[in-house]
Amino acid sequence: MSLKKxxxxxxxILLVDQxxxxxxxxxxTLNEDITVFSWFKIAFVENDGMAWGTKLSDWFTFISDKTAKLALTLFRIAAVTGIGFWLVDVAKKHKPKILVFAISIIFAGALGNILDSVFYGVLFSDSHMQVAEFLPKAGGYAGVFYGKVVDMLHFPIWSGVLPEWLPIIGGKYFSFxxxxxNVADIAISTGIGILIVFNKKAFKDDSKIDRPFVESRNSLN
Structure with missing residues (x-):
């Protein structure tokens, strides 16, 4: 797959996500939701941290939430920069299409969430008890690098009390x-899933493919 593709x-992916x-x-408004199907809802929440809403300050209690947020955003920028260089490298070296595709959607997803973290605090007003305004005259809800990631896709496929016979979790309420x-999260998860499931195909050794050609060429010399 070419770098153009x-x-x-x-x-x-970025357009759909943004x-x-x-x-x-x-x-x-924040925490507002609409039921599309019994198993699918549009639910507006904002994520100030990592996956599942985890924050660095939850792990490292000696740093403030603001410092943790800035550190996470800067780490994301560094990570997506590295992924970008990796993508250019594998595309130029004509690596397997599945590898280029997987890295491409991971990069797109990571960049999509970074745009939220870096710019949304400046571009939008607060969403608490009100619909946010784009480019508010009074300024955004936070500074550059302190924006929150917008999430909205919720799939409450099943919820209920688990059977008593299950060890440890039996008899407890469970929701799945x-x-x-968001769309960016789907892109990242899909890309990582492809690399895991199709690992051998994505990272196949080119030298093993080229060796018969090299040997046949040498025999003709």
């Missing part, structure tokens, strides 16, 4: 699937 995939986030941010996520 990878770029088209990245732009497409359009969906901007729509939710400018049409929903609780996390709320």
């Amino acid at each position: 990878a770029s088209i995939i990245i732009v497409f 359009i969906s986030k901007i729509y939710i941010k400018t049409h929903f 699937f609780d996390p709320v996520f």
